[in-house]
Amino acid sequence: MRCYLCPVKCGADREIRAGACGVTGITVAKAYLHPFEEPFLSPNGRSGTVFFGGCSLRCIFCQNFEVSRAEKGKKMSPKELSELFVSLKAEGAENIDLVTADHVIPSVAEALALCDLHIPVIFNSGGYVTTEALALIDPYIDIYLPDFKFSSPLLAKNFTGREDYPAVAEQAIAFMAQKSPVFSDGRLLRGLAVRHLALPAHTEDSKQVLDRLSRLIPKETPLSLMRQYTPMGETDGFPELRRRLTDREYERVVGYALSLGFSNLFTQDAESADKKFIPVW
Numbered sequence: 001m002r003c004y005l006c007p008v009k010c011g012a013d014r015e016i017r018a019g020a021c022g023v024t025g026i027t028v029a030k031a032y033l034h035p036f037e038e039p040f041l042s043p044n045g046r047s048g049t050v051f052f053g054g055c056s057l058r059c060i061f062c063q064n065f066e067v068s069r070a071e072k073g074k075k076m077s078p079k080e081l082s083e084l085f086v087s088l089k090a091e092g093a094e095n096i097d098l099v100t101a102d103h104v105i106p107s108v109a110e111a112l113a114l115c116d117l118h119i120p121v122i123f124n125s126g127g128y129v130t131t132e133a134l135a136l137i138d139p140y141i142d143i144y145l146p147d148f149k150f151s152s153p154l155l156a157k158n159f160t161g162r163e164d165y166p167a168v169a170e171q172a173i174a175f176m177a178q179k180s181p182v183f184s185d186g187r188l189l190r191g192l193a194v195r196h197l198a199l200p201a202h203t204e205d206s207k208q209v210l211d212r213l214s215r216l217i218p219k220e221t222p223l224s225l226m227r228q229y230t231p232m233g234e235t236d237g238f239p240e241l242r243r244r245l246t247d248r249e250y251e252r253v254v255g256y257a258l259s260l261g262f263s264n265l266f267t268q269d270a271e272s273a274d275k276k277f278i279p280v281w
């Protein structure tokens with residue numbers, strides 16, 4: 001059967017070959033207790049994180065390049081994936097953190113339906129996902145954690161090949177924002193949190209992302225402004241991406257978020273821009 005799951009709608013017959021996302025079905029590149037997720041998600045630093053291989057968005061600067069290009073990973077059935085979730089919980093996971101499952105949503109939903117986890121399940125997404133696909137997995141998700149990467153369609157096209165990214169991400173985040181928030185002692189148990197990775201030389205676009213978000217989501221929504229950008233990937237032709245963010249650039253983005261009234265900001269130190277925080281695959 002041809003696949004039209006994600007906004008690429010490449011129509012690949014995934015029984016026979018991988019689609020533009022790079023995989024036929026579930027591929028798990030890494031699963032472990034990840035210590036560096038935001039404290040409002042994982043206060044004890046034990047996020048049961050599952051990195052899925054492949055991705056339908058091809059960010060040229062991807063920090064997980066080998067994984068997103070499906071060079072690494074183990075194929076799994078939904079049953080094996082559900083057993084992996086249960087084993088992460090048994091190891092002490094505070095949540096199950098599904099990293100970039102956008103292109104394998106039906107199979108991951110099937111895996112979640114097979115287990116009864118009783119810990120928050122996080123859908124950690126690049127934001128390039130249709131609302132129709134989200135509706136398939138929504139009953140099993142407690143927390144949505146999308147990126148909103150770019151506001152400019154041209155920038156999105158240059159950096160991912162997908163000019164429609166901003167419009168798709170807006171629709172996806174509007175869908176996700178319908179999950180009403182539940183906090184306990186500062187920990188998010190249900191609802192939405194949004195991430196934005198500030199890029200060097202593109203603070204104006206970051207500000208436009210924040211403008212869009214200010215119209216889309218409540219100001220008290222947890223908003224993680226990441227400054228961990230580390231030059232990686234295939235950035236030839238974009239020399240501005242060959243350096244880290246400056247303090248001044250990051251301060252402009254954070255200051256603008258505060259000026260818009262976002263009250264639940266999570267920020268990062270300059271030291272976060274280090275390859276040591278990128279998992280070894």
Ligand code: SF4
Pocket residue numbers: 003004005006007008009010011012014018019020021022056102103104
């Ligand atoms: S999920 Fe993969 S196979 Fe399906 S439409 Fe998207 S890129 Fe193509």
